[in-house]
Amino acid sequence: MRPCIYCRKPFPDNQFTLEHVIPQFLGGAQAPDELKTRDVCSTCNNNLGLFVDAAFEKDFLVYNELKESAYKFFDPEKPVALPLICMGISDLKPPNMQEDEICESWLGPLGEQIYWIRPKDERMYWYSGGNPRTVKKVQSRAYFMFSERSQKNVLISWLAFKDAFIDRRVKKIMCTRVEGADLKTIGFSDPDEIDNLRIQYITNKCREGKERNNNISMYIYHDRRFMAKLALGISHVLFGSKIGNSGYGEELHKALWFKEGNAEPNVRYLGAFSNSNNLLKEHSGIAGGVTITILPIYEEVIINLNLNKKMNWMVVCTKLKYLTKEQIEKLGDGICIVLFKSLNKGLRLTLPELINHNLGNLQNSDLAAIEQIYNAHMDYFKDL
Template sequence: MRLIRGNTKIGRGGSRPTCWTTEIGRASQLIATLGRRKDLDVICPYCGYDKDCALFTDEHVLPRALGGNVQPTNPFRCRVCKDCNSACGRWIDGRFAKSWPIHNWKTDAARRTYDPNAEVAFPPSYIGTRSDWNQADGTICEFWLGPTGDHIYHFHEPYTDADVFAGRPPHIPATKVDPGTVFVAFVGTNPVWPPIVYRGARETFDEVTPIHLVNAAPHRDSVPYPALTTSRQQAQYNWIKSRPEGVMVPAQLAMDVDWGERFLIKFGIGLGATLLGGNFVTSQHSGVLRKALWERKPESRAQLGIRGSAFLARDEMQMPMFAIPQCHTIVVMPVQGRLMALLNLYGRHEGMIQISDDQQLWECLIPEEGRTWTIAPAFRRFVGPVSIIDFMNNGEPETSPLRKQIDAILDSGVPLPPYHLTDPTEPKSA
């Protein structure tokens, strides 16, 4: 949602805004007509500053990394300044998408369909740091699982930040860390899989990180097969080969205590700007959310009195009826004089946040019975909005028309090829 006004910047002698335009089509038209008029300023929902509209870009309220770039029209986009867009990418969205629970549910949802005509890449899931690696060469060993259960080892010198991400922390540039070495041990015996696993690993690790294969045969022609060049790599390879088979893998994981909190706040602001427009952006509560968004210390954020609940584990969901496997569900509903937004990700993690406490802002836009949207991220498609009453379908949401539409999307993919060609007990799809 764009917010346009005339010559109103404080400090330039202009008056406060008198005319707001929040309707998308009209706003776009105005921008097209007026071009880069110097006095044409827009307020950024994330920082609250007036800026020239030419400094604005499209922001995905639900990030692309989580399948938020839905087709063909995207109802969850707003205009934010370039500075905020790039800062959010590194410090908010990037960190959230690379937190291991979200990374792993994302890879899980992505492995539901297969396009035999495309260069498919299924990224590996993150398991943690191997505690049985001796670290004699000063490296740690991060362990990942490929789509057919492939073992993927990444040896590198430890990152300076806390180890709470799947891979390199998104705010540290690749040039500032040891690229390390990756080893891939394929598990599937169907020759269709090694290139898919390899491409997934290639997309996951930095370009300069060499990827070696532990057991390329009999498919060694389908992916690159570089030779080990250093004694360090040889020692790492020997250690992998010495691992006993069929035993539990000891790995360690860490989590930020305020996991996902700032992402949820950003989501609340973006959704408020998208659904309620300019009056929300200039509202008092939106200012409180902004303050929380840029506050790094969890204890300082807690003092701002923002209502909601950060992402919880599946068995702690307060509203499990909105959990649809592999899908995201967005719910917006007025509750006791507050407009609340619920975001359920991958049917696994649920967070809730107050968007506004000013009923005038939403009474003409959000009906009392609320609104829901459901997104199938692996397919970049969504269904909605529907009212919560329709979603609930007399207490049987699983048989609602909405659910049938979602199931049709989820079933539209081509099943995965078998992992093994000779083992009749292997399921045909994951």
């Protein structure tokens, strides 16, 4: 029997599962093996994945920033399916919508419009795409429309439509006329009576040319529990279980399991909207990538999470007094893990190496090669 690093309850070995300390939606599968562990029970792996990781990933701004990175590395010579971009809850009210349903608006890579009528969940009101469990179990319907720009490269639209909602129980219906291709080969269904009414409603509304209004829901504390979890996981794999049981580790556990009404945990943390981390936002990230920096500073070790040099979070993961001399020396001037999920690549370098590369003082060959891919087609969609 040994304890889970998150809930701290003891379990037999067969109750533990592989945990990517850096979640896979950030590219954690490409992280070094030392940032993966089997000290997490299956219950925490599942529940924290839904209520902590997904709460962060499905935040409107985070979700769309992560999806945007896939567009930056798109190669028109080797086209792949690009993800849809969530635009929030539409003001459209298609026929036969139930009170417990909403109409969510999405955009395709070339401006295609998609309206997804899905279950509403007040508990997870800010999740782009809704409750991940519900949408996998409950049948819903999505209505697709090509755009004029789709004619520039129909294959891009076709691939995006093929992979849209692929892991959910969604009946996909086409609203625009398609000739010479079988939509059923990419998962579309024939419309029934309800679908025909909705197709007519949606196409009429879109032809009106009126301004449409979408609502975006946000939860300002969506990131606090996630950053506490990241801090606990990274400090465990790098510094050992004693960190989670320290005085500061206790505060991180309180933050991870925080519920409204609880006493505020004493965790040093800066969110994405703080003006205090603009320097880190600019210099500790890379365009198109996710960067995790572990940095000793003063009497603490901080973890900095940077998305695409546009969004930045920081949390203290432990105090230097809890570490051995060897552990402190191993951190050096800071460790950076740079992940590119869409390229299936991950790099490890020091913070000075990353900063010097960003400042143009000393080029890192691996980063330069990735930036060359990034820059090759960065204006493709703008110019199409």
